[in-house]
Amino acid sequence: MKKIRKMAAALWSAVLAVILSLSLALPAFAAFDQSVLDGVVLIYSGAPDSSGAMQYWRGTGFFVGEKGQNPEYIITNCHVVEEYINAGEALGGGQLYVMFDENDQEEAYLVVYDYAKDVAVLKLAKPTDKRVPLLLGEAEEDDLGSEVYAVGYPLAADVTVQSVTSASKGDATVTTGSIGRFLTESGTGRELIQTDAALSGGNSGGPLINGDGAVIGISTAGSKLDQNLFYAVSTSEVRFLLDRNNIPYSLYEGGGLSPALLLGIAAAAAVVIVVLVIVMGKKKKTAPAAAPAPETADSPGVKISSSKKTPQLRSMAPQHGGMIVQLHHQPVQIGRDPATCRLVYQDGTPGVSSKHCQVYFDEQEQLFVVTDLNSTYGTFLASGQRIAPNTPVKLPPNSSIYLGEADNTVYLEMTE
Known part of the structure; x- marks a missing residue:
């Protein structure tokens, strides 16, 4: 017994020495890796009304590629280039550029995008030496509470490019916060990171960086209920898109056990020693505790992936040529006013008011909700029944409505 206690005391002294040395080596806060700015770029897209x-609209993006090589691929949010996408499909084409500096810009091309995940990949005509690829990492449950940095060019998303005074690396803004929660978005299945690192419209598509300088998320949105909560799409979502399209990228590889992890191991060893001394010091044997009863319910928290479809509007008006507008958790207004409507009709279109109606998709009920905005000519169901003004009407997928006249039919669809 005395030998065991002497051994425990010696081990205890050694562990205390390790804990003390490691605690002195740990920094109070991880410093932001300034080299990250070398991989961030301002994006602006244009579409005709x-x-x-x-x-014009603006956002942020960051380069990915093989480490040490000049990059050509850029990651951003899909909603940053959404109007450009719609313009290409229906309005005769748009414009898409990245800005390296105030007077230094280059045309970009859309490679692939995913509306549901809100991620898009762009490409330059050739690799550039003006930026470097960033390394992709992945946040895990153990990272809750750890410090993160949001990098971007924060101005309102609808500010036109004429308001931009500079787009250099040094003009990017860095905000600091911590990881508050990991969650899966209902309806889309997106893996999201909740943080209090402040974001605004211009930050959209910018990288969320961890203490190692690796990208763990793509900044995407703020909470309407709490101004201090913001969200980033996990890099796991964009890595799937990159892998599927054979787009090169580099992963962050940790440099072994960090001082923080070693400190945790040393602390755990100290606890084991204390328990060993207590147990061996008991003179009487205690009866073994009964094994806990096995759980019969399914293990909670298991994520079940399911294929989700995206709600969209398809205009059958000849002037739109089958234009598609996808619904992203916000109502879409339809009418002749380009300032407020996403599905815009030409001035003078018979039967269509300035702000005619709006449509949103109820994720829980999986129904489209149509509201006539007190239009002059009325919003009608396919049957010809007029919808009462300012009264929401729920319709199943694959329904249709029309604005004033049957030529202005809009289909309510679900797409993969």
């Missing part, structure tokens, strides 16, 4: 005038 119903009159043909070009309108």
Whole structure:
């Protein structure tokens, strides 16, 4: 017994020495890796409105590729280039550029996108030496509470490019916060990271960086209920898209056990020693505790993936040529006013008011909800029944409505 106690005391002293040395070696906070700015870029996209005038939107992106090589692929949010996508499909084409500096820009091309996950991949005509690829990492449950950094060019998403004064690396903004939660979004199955690192419209598509300088998320949105909560799409979502399209990228590889992890191991060893001393010091044997009863219910928290479809509107008006507008958790207004409507009709279109109606998709009921906005000419069901003004009407997928006249039919669809 005395030998065991002497051995435990010696081990205890050694563990205390390790804990002390490691605690002194640990920094209070991880410093932001300034080299990350070398991989971030300002993106702006343009699309013509119903009159043909070009309108511009902005966001942030970051380069990926093989480590040490000049990159050509850029990651951003799908909603950053959404109007450009729609313009290409229905309005005769748009514009898409990345800005390396105030007077240094280059055209980009859309490679692939996923509306449901809100991620898109762009490509330059050739690799550039003006930026470097960032390394992709992945946050795990053990990272809850760890410090993160959101990098981007934060201005409102609808600010036109004429308001941009500079787009250099040094003009990117870095905000600091921590990981508050990991969650899976209902309806889309997106893996999201909740953080309090402040984001705004221009941050969309920018990288969320961990203390190692690796990208763990793509900044995407803020909470409407709490101004201090923000969200980023996990890099696991974009890695799937990159792998599927054979797009090169590099992963962050840790450099072995960190001082923090070693400190945790040493602390655990100390606990084991204390328990050993207590147990061996008892003179009486205690009866073994009964084994806990096995659980009969299914293990909670298991994620079951399912294929989700995306709700969309398809205009059958000749002026739109089958234009598609996808619904992303917000109502879409339809009418002639390009300032508020996403599905815009030309001025003078018979039967269509300035702000005619709006449509959103109820994720829980899996139904489209149509509301006539007190239009002059009325919103009608396919049967010809007029919808009462300002009264929401729920319709199943594959229904249709029309605005004033049957030529202005809009299909309510679900797509993969």
